[in-house]
Amino acid sequence: MxxxxxxxxxxxxxxxxxxxxxxxxxxxxxxxxxxxxxxHAGPATAPTAELLMRSRYSAFVARDEPYLLRTWAPRTRPxxxxxxxxxxWTGLDIEETGDGTPFHQHGTVTFRARYRQGGAAGELHERxxxxxxxxxxxxxxxxxxx
Ligand SMILES: [Zn+2]
Numbered sequence: 001m002x003x004x005x006x007x008x009x010x011x012x013x014x015x016x017x018x019x020x021x022x023x024x025x026x027x028x029x030x031x032x033x034x035x036x037x038x039x040h041a042g043p044a045t046a047p048t049a050e051l052l053m054r055s056r057y058s059a060f061v062a063r064d065e066p067y068l069l070r071t072w073a074p075r076t077r078p079x080x081x082x083x084x085x086x087x088x089w090t091g092l093d094i095e096e097t098g099d100g101t102p103f104h105q106h107g108t109v110t111f112r113a114r115y116r117q118g119g120a121a122g123e124l125h126e127r128x129x130x131x132x133x134x135x136x137x138x139x140x141x142x143x144x145x146x
Contacts, residue, residue: 018062025061027092040067040115048101049107049130052137057092057113073138075129078126087117106131110145 015053020026020033028035036058038044039051046052052071059067065081072078100107110127128142 006027018058023056025089025092027094028054032058040064045135046060046071047102047137048097049137050097050109051092052130052139053094053111053128054092054111056139057089061089071136071138073133073140076139076141082116087115088123090114090116098135100130107137
């Protein structure tokens with residue numbers, strides 16, 4: 001076997017591997033394992049609507065479908081989550097929160113989530129609604145703002 005033939009191209013992972021020590025995708029200054037990762041692993045649940053929103057964003061990054069489905073209100077939950085293989089989430093900014101604290105039953109989170117899709121940059125600007133289901137925050141639905 002010649003040297004040239006022995007060379008292999010390392011397989012590029014479809015997405016960056018998320019380890020407990022990775023910076024958390026949600027943008028908080030914490031490692032993934034101590035931030036959204038502890039909610040993804042369970043049984044800990046997000047104490048506020050904002051932290052649930054952040055953990056769901058991170059779950060989209062990690063393509064963690066079971067987490068997304070179990071943090072979706074049963075009345076609006078889809079059968080499955082479609083992950084666009086051409087879409088890569090690149091950042092999250094929380095703009096505003098309404099209620100959604102440990103003392104509320106409902107809450108809203110307004111955010112911008114940035115992504116790249118087929119080489120083009122895009123942004124999702126949404127106000128999401130959350131409520132408590134069996135004590136834990138779940139996502140209900142959202143309205144697009146742009
Ligand atoms: Zn996080």
